[in-house]
Amino acid sequence: MNIKSKTLFIFLFLFLTLTYGCSKNNDTAIPASRFTNLYENTFKPNCIRCHVPGQDPYDNLGVKLDFSTKEKAHSTLTTLKCAGQSSTFCADIPYVTARDLNQSYLVAILNRTYNNITNYAGKVNCVPYNIHIIDQHLTTEEQNSIIAWINEGAAI
Numbered sequence: 235m236n237i238k239s240k241t242l243f244i245f246l247f248l249f250l251t252l253t254y255g256c257s258k259n260n261d262t263a264i265p266a267s268r269f270t271n272l273y274e275n276t277f278k279p280n281c282i283r284c285h286v287p288g289q290d291p292y293d294n295l296g297v298k299l300d301f302s303t304k305e306k307a308h309s310t311l312t313t314l315k316c317a318g319q320s321s322t323f324c325a326d327i328p329y330v331t332a333r334d335l336n337q338s339y340l341v342a343i344l345n346r347t348y349n350n351i352t353n354y355a356g357k358v359n360c361v362p363y364n365i366h367i368i369d370q371h372l373t374t375e376e377q378n379s380i381i382a383w384i385n386e387g388a389a390i
């Protein structure tokens with residue numbers, strides 16, 4: 235072997251060791267975000283039936299929540315405000331305000347403690363829509379996960 239091919243050989247050896255070593259370290263999968271888990275385990279199975287374009291709440295009742303994809307669920311929840319006909323005195327309360335459970339209508343309609351607050355979000359006479367406390371009855375774990383997601387900043 236001459237010098238040139240020896241150097242080439244060493245470079246090739248180093249390149250292969252490094253790439254193999256690096257690819258091995260990258261095997262660990264990135265854990266799913268809290269919102270991804272919430273969407274897959276709670277919103278998708280429970281809410282998609284009614285809260286999508288083409289269904290009554292979206293088309294006729296003024297509720298523009300859209301759970302058809304994770305991205306749409308996140309953007310409608312974090313940018314839109316209460317507008318449903320059954321929530322007259324609660325109009326304009328954000329569905330989700332990062333780090334503020336007293337300004338997050340989503341929590342008020344799913345969690346009994348927040349549902350019972352009169353004048354929720356400082357809105358006179360607002361009594362949050364209570365049907366979902368009964369017909370959705372999310373588990374304590376699911377409710378706590380929604381609360382934690384909001385307290386952590388409501389990221390996607």
Ligand code: HEC
Pocket residue numbers: 276277280281282283284285291295296297299315316317318319320321329339340343363366370
């Ligand atoms: C069987 C259909 C149905 C399902 C399933 C359902 N909803 Fe609803 N939801 C409604 C209806 C109807 C209203 C009342 C709309 C109105 O005020 O006229 C409503 C109201 C709401 C409101 C208040 C909206 C507003 O602007 O006033 C939120 C928030 C909401 N639902 C979230 C959810 C979430 C989250 C889930 C899943 C855990 C869910 N809903 C499951 C039908 C449904």
